[in-house]
Amino acid sequence: MTTATTTPVTIMRQHLIDPEICIRCNTCEETCPVDAISHDSRNYVVDASKCKYCYNCISPCPTGAIDNWRHVVAETAYPLAEQLLWDTLPEQVALDESAGVGAGDTATALPDDVEKIAAASTSGQGGVAPPPWSAAHPYINLYSIQKPAVATVSGNFRLTAPDASSDIRHIVLDFGNASFPVLEGQTIGILAPGLDAHGKPHHVRLYSVASPRDGERPRYNNLSLTVKRVTADHEGKDVRGIASNYLCDLKKGDKVNVVGPYGTSFLMPNHPGSNLLMICTGTGSAPMRAMTERRRRKAQPKEDGKLMLFFGARTPDELPYFGPLTRLPKEFIDINFAFSRIPAQPRQYVQDLIRSRADEVVGLLRSENTYLYLCGLKGMEKGVDEAFTDICGRNGLEWKALQAQLLQNGRYHVETY
Ligand code: NAP
Numbered sequence: 001m002t003t004a005t006t007t008p009v010t011i012m013r014q015h016l017i018d019p020e021i022c023i024r025c026n027t028c029e030e031t032c033p034v035d036a037i038s039h040d041s042r043n044y045v046v047d048a049s050k051c052k053y054c055y056n057c058i059s060p061c062p063t064g065a066i067d068n069w070r071h072v073v074a075e076t077a078y079p080l081a082e083q084l085l086w087d088t089l090p091e092q093v094a095l096d097e098s099a100g101v102g103a104g105d106t107a108t109a110l111p112d113d114v115e116k117i118a119a120a121s122t123s124g125q126g127g128v129a130p131p132p133w134s135a136a137h138p139y140i141n142l143y144s145i146q147k148p149a150v151a152t153v154s155g156n157f158r159l160t161a162p163d164a165s166s167d168i169r170h171i172v173l174d175f176g177n178a179s180f181p182v183l184e185g186q187t188i189g190i191l192a193p194g195l196d197a198h199g200k201p202h203h204v205r206l207y208s209v210a211s212p213r214d215g216e217r218p219r220y221n222n223l224s225l226t227v228k229r230v231t232a233d234h235e236g237k238d239v240r241g242i243a244s245n246y247l248c249d250l251k252k253g254d255k256v257n258v259v260g261p262y263g264t265s266f267l268m269p270n271h272p273g274s275n276l277l278m279i280c281t282g283t284g285s286a287p288m289r290a291m292t293e294r295r296r297r298k299a300q301p302k303e304d305g306k307l308m309l310f311f312g313a314r315t316p317d318e319l320p321y322f323g324p325l326t327r328l329p330k331e332f333i334d335i336n337f338a339f340s341r342i343p344a345q346p347r348q349y350v351q352d353l354i355r356s357r358a359d360e361v362v363g364l365l366r367s368e369n370t371y372l373y374l375c376g377l378k379g380m381e382k383g384v385d386e387a388f389t390d391i392c393g394r395n396g397l398e399w400k401a402l403q404a405q406l407l408q409n410g411r412y413h414v415e416t417y
Pocket residue numbers: 206207208209226227228281282283284286312313314315338339340341349350351375376377378379380381383415416417
């Protein structure tokens with residue numbers, strides 16, 4: 001009688017990124033502490049030999065594309081070169097087929113704690129911080145690239161003055177009878193038609209919803225977006241934004257393929273007495289408009305806490321929603337505009353105004369009912385952080401400790417690009 005020889009095989013749980021859902025926002029690559037994530041012009045990929053299963057990259061991913069795993073034989077884990085060519089993720093292969101793991105072979109499972117962390121990370125939390133305790137439950141991933149929702153453009157209005165240097169638009173999409181429920185702070189993905197330089201469909205581009213949950217027009221199945229026509233990159237080099245130009249050129253009645261919604265973290269609290277401290281630049285105002293409008297429409301605004309807004313733009317002409325914002329009653333919202341390019345005036349940024357309103361801001365930071373939202377240019381994060389450190393330090397608070405507590409309690413939310 002012969003006995004089967006046992007060749008030990010190591011089975012690993014390989015971390016992969018779904019190229020179909022990934023919006024190439026670079027958050028995962030920026031977050032990874034061991035440089036396991038890299039990308040080329042098409043795909044973001046994970047190096048199996050470097051990934052340490054720390055899961056730092058999971059929650060910041062806006063779409064969940066990062067949260068994909070396959071059990072593979074360690075020696076034949078998917079190499080980077082192969083991942084870079086994928087249009088879709090491979091199915092989980094039965095391990096006995098993939099590497100001849102026979103009945104007599106032994107598989108080395110992952111340690112228990114790794115599996116446990118993995119299970120926690122795949123529970124669909126999303127976002128850096130948990131949502132506020134009183135946030136409504138968001139729906140996510142209802143529509144995919146294969147099965148997008150088809151919305152109809154019911155309006156496309158220029159928000160910036162005709163002679164302003166930027167073309168920012170308020171675009172209204174109507175979903176007809178399709179179910180597309182969104183909450184303030186969520187994002188949707190736009191599929192621009194046509195093919196990229198590689199002959200592949202364009203990647204999904206994300207935009208924040210600028211209208212409240214009951215529609216741009218109350219009780220209509222529509223929503224709005226705030227879109228700036230991209231004609232230059234952050235360094236000022238000429239670049240034609242694929243999705244932004246597509247959206248800005250849309251006419252009433254045009255059809256648009258939409259995926260999502262996304263976002264389970266950057267959501268507003270719903271309990272009476274909660275304060276919103278909102279800080280934004282440019283089109284980062286979209287979620288702030290949605291939240292402000294939600295509060296404005298509620299029957300008893302007096303029940304609610306305070307709203308304080310810091311909003312940075314080049315000039316009043318370049319500030320989306322400037323007119324409507326200035327007409328809101330002062331007792332409803334405390335608005336602070338920072339303009340950076342008014343001729344003969346010193347450049348002002350949101351962080352400068354946070355410093356100049358230190359007493360009121362610290363007052364809000366001291367309240368356990370205050371929720372902070374930061375949205376817009378990536379560059380402002382540092383400046384705002386320094387302003388908070390400064391004003392907290394001068395008022396007996398330690399910003400880093402407070403920030404950690406705010407994050408943990410779902411009271412600090414950042415969305416910058
Ligand atoms: P922008 O017009 O270029 O800038 C807005 C204001 O921010 C200007 O006054 C600008 O000053 C100022 N600024 C520049 N650097 C700053 C810094 N380090 N700290 C504080 N303020 C600073 O803005 P934008 O082009 O609209 O960009 C908005 C950003 O929001 C984009 O990155 C976009 O991706 C992001 N976003 C958009 C949406 C959406 O739904 N559309 C949603 C979320 C986020 P200067 O005069 O010095 O330039």
